[in-house]
Every structure is written in C-alpha cells, then in structure tokens.
Amino acid sequence: MQVAFAxxxxxxxxxxxxWASQIDLYEVTPQGYHFRKTLTFGGNLEADGSEDKLVPKLQALTNVTxxxxxxxxxxxxxxxxxxRITPIKVQSEEESIDNLLQRLVATLHSPPPWLRKVLQTENTPTPTPQEAHR
Structure with missing residues (x-):
C-alpha cells in the first residue's frame, strides 16, 4: 500500500x-517499506479559506491508502x-516518519480492525458514477 506523510x-x-508544500510517499508491505517519491506543491498554501489549493494534492494522492x-x-x-484515503493525525510534530513506518510494517502482520477495514476497502474497486446511481 502507498502511505503519505505531510x-x-x-x-x-x-x-x-x-499548508504542506511537501508530501513524501512510501510503499509499505508486511516485509518492509521503501521511499517512492516526494510530491511538491507551490503557490499560497497558508490558511486563507480557499479549498482550491487542496485539488492538486487530492489528485496527486491517487492510490494512497x-x-x-x-x-x-x-x-x-x-x-x-x-x-478512500485515511488521514491520521500524529500526536507530536517530532514524530519520525521512519518510526511510524516501522510500526506500520509491524502492524500489518496483525492489523487492528480499523486498518483491516481500510485495507479491504483499498482492494475493492471504486464504483463508476453510473454504478453508484443504480
């Protein structure tokens, strides 16, 4: 699964x-993780009430779990x-990406119910607009 970090x-x-100008993407499996790429975003990203700044991020996070x-x-x-992207708020801005990745890999061997549901949803195809209205 792909995991992102602001x-x-x-x-x-x-x-x-x-406000994030950088989001790092990793591929995570029960065997480990590896860095995929850094997404960068420009423009005015500060709190201004504009939802338009979210569109490029939402589009760039395709296939992120x-x-x-x-x-x-x-x-x-x-x-x-x-x-179908689950946001997770960390407890502290001192939280290390590496530590989170190590814990996530360990958790994948026996995921808690919320993560099992996320992983099952990830493997279920998203309905097309036509299918959603049936």
Missing part, C-alpha cells in the same frame, strides 16, 4: 495537510475519506 523536512510529520499529518481541517479530511 512533512517540512522529510524526516518528521510536521506539516498541516492544507493512509496519510499522516500534523493537522488537517475537517473539509480536507472529508474529501480524503471520500477518496
């Missing part, structure tokens, strides 16, 4: 989702969930 330094989850953030607005969280 970060300012590539080492910690220390960025608010809406989880995203770790230091903070996230309720509208952005809802939009992620609608795209």
């Amino acid at each position: 970060t300012r330094d590539g080492e910690h989850v220390n960025a608010h989702f809406g 989880l995203i770790y953030v230091s903070a996230i607005g309720s509208s952005a969280a809802a939009r992620l969930i609608n795209r």
Whole structure:
C-alpha cells in the first residue's frame, strides 16, 4: 500500500495537510517499506479559506491508502475519506516518519480492525458514477 506523510523536512510529520508544500510517499508491505517519491506543491498554501489549493494534492494522492499529518481541517479530511484515503493525525510534530513506518510494517502482520477495514476497502474497486446511481 502507498502511505503519505505531510512533512517540512522529510524526516518528521510536521506539516498541516492544507499548508504542506511537501508530501513524501512510501510503499509499505508486511516485509518492509521503501521511499517512492516526494510530491511538491507551490503557490499560497497558508490558511486563507480557499479549498482550491487542496485539488492538486487530492489528485496527486491517487492510490494512497493512509496519510499522516500534523493537522488537517475537517473539509480536507472529508474529501480524503471520500477518496478512500485515511488521514491520521500524529500526536507530536517530532514524530519520525521512519518510526511510524516501522510500526506500520509491524502492524500489518496483525492489523487492528480499523486498518483491516481500510485495507479491504483499498482492494475493492471504486464504483463508476453510473454504478453508484443504480
């Protein structure tokens, strides 16, 4: 599964989702993890009430299952969930990406119910608009 991290330094989850200029992507399996790429975003990302700045991020996070953030607005969280991406707010901006990845790999061997549901949803195809209205 692909996991994303909102970060300012590539080492910690220390960025608010809406304000993040950098999101690091990793591929995570029960055997381990590896870095995939860094997504970068420009423009005015500060809190301005504009939801338009979220569109490029939402589009770039295709195939992401989880995203770790230091903070996230309720509208952005809802939009992620609608795209089957689960946002996770860390307890501290000192939270290390490496430590989170190690814990996630260990958790995949016997995932808690919430993660099992996320993983099952990940493997279920998203209905097309025509199928959704049947």
